[in-house]
Amino acid sequence: MLGPEVRVEFMDIWGKKMSNYFWNILARLAYPLFWERYKKQASALGLREPVFVLSFDCDTDADAEATVDILEWLTAHDIKISLAVPGEQLLKHADLYRAAAEHADFINHGARPHAEWHDGRYWSTTFYDQMSVSDVVNDIVQGHRIVCDTTGKIPRGFRAPHFAHVQHPRLQRKIHHALRKLKYAYSSSTLPREAFFKAPIYKIDEIYEIPVTGRYNAPFNVFDSWSHVHSPEFPTILQTYPRRLQDTVDALQEFNIPAILNYYVDPSHVIKQPLFYETLLTIQEQGILFYSFEDVLVRLHLIEQPHPQYEEATL
Numbered sequence: 001m002l003g004p005e006v007r008v009e010f011m012d013i014w015g016k017k018m019s020n021y022f023w024n025i026l027a028r029l030a031y032p033l034f035w036e037r038y039k040k041q042a043s044a045l046g047l048r049e050p051v052f053v054l055s056f057d058c059d060t061d062a063d064a065e066a067t068v069d070i071l072e073w074l075t076a077h078d079i080k081i082s083l084a085v086p087g088e089q090l091l092k093h094a095d096l097y098r099a100a101a102e103h104a105d106f107i108n109h110g111a112r113p114h115a116e117w118h119d120g121r122y123w124s125t126t127f128y129d130q131m132s133v134s135d136v137v138n139d140i141v142q143g144h145r146i147v148c149d150t151t152g153k154i155p156r157g158f159r160a161p162h163f164a165h166v167q168h169p170r171l172q173r174k175i176h177h178a179l180r181k182l183k184y185a186y187s188s189s190t191l192p193r194e195a196f197f198k199a200p201i202y203k204i205d206e207i208y209e210i211p212v213t214g215r216y217n218a219p220f221n222v223f224d225s226w227s228h229v230h231s232p233e234f235p236t237i238l239q240t241y242p243r244r245l246q247d248t249v250d251a252l253q254e255f256n257i258p259a260i261l262n263y264y265v266d267p268s269h270v271i272k273q274p275l276f277y278e279t280l281l282t283i284q285e286q287g288i289l290f291y292s293f294e295d296v297l298v299r300l301h302l303i304e305q306p307h308p309q310y311e312e313a314t315l
């Protein structure tokens with residue numbers, strides 16, 4: 001027999017899961033209505049067309065190697081990206097990421113490792129909802145220091161590790177409080193539904209939150225490379241990932257919906273899939289611009305340039 005506290009927690013988790021399923025299914029059924037609402041919110045922000053914000057989640061050694069190759073290709077094709085690398089990986093591949101900082105913006109992605117290898121595959125590790133608040137804040141501050149020391153640039157944005165686990169408003173407030181102390185401008189640690197319930201960019205505690213984006217006909221579901229790999233043991237994306245990405249861009253253009261296409265991929269998942277590269281080029285040919293998070297905020301007049309220099313770093 002469960003004790004009352006365990007029962008309450010079980011009901012709380014179960015209730016949230018059911019609520020998520022309900023909204024995800026409703027959004028799949030009535031996606032044109034949800035996008036109609038999104039369009040109004042995006043237009044109110046000053047967005048006039050879809051813009052692409054591509055970020056790489058570089059949690060593993062395989063991602064570090066893949067980043068070098070892909071970044072060279074992206075730079076040659078004028079496609080800008082942001083990198084989210086845990087501090088442990090930044091220190092391990094410091095030379096590589098220092099060179100990458102010339103072509104990409106870095107966001108603080110915490111300090112602890114996000115993945116560990118055993119039993120023939122990577123497993124996720126470091127979940128903020130299972131850590132004390134002081135350990136979470138410490139991880140954010142250490143992550144900040146490591147980005148500064150490794151790249152020579154001050155990050156102005158943050159993405160929480162495995163951010164689906166930091167959706168509780170109380171935890172978000174604690175995280176944003178820490179980001180404000182570091183003088184950050186933005187975070188991208190919320191789920192696609194927030195872009196519809198709140199706005200494509202909204203503020204929590206002086207920090208702009210930029211939710212990740214779903215697909216056109218599944219707008220509340222996270223659309224990342226991990227959810228389209230062959231298997232955890234063979235983590236290369238299926239062709240469905242670039243195809244669905246293209247479908248979303250086509251639909252947003254067709255229905256004239258200004259949007260922030262905030263997508264993240266693990267570079268090791270996409271490096272061996274030529275259709276991913278071809279799709280990015282097609283999207284570029286359709287006139288969609290690739291921005292960093294910071295570019296979007298500057299263009300919407302929400303923050304000012306320039307990027308602060310390393311010497312001005314204060315903790």
Ligand SMILES: [Zn+2]
Binds near residue numbers: 058059109114162
């Ligand atoms: Zn990560």
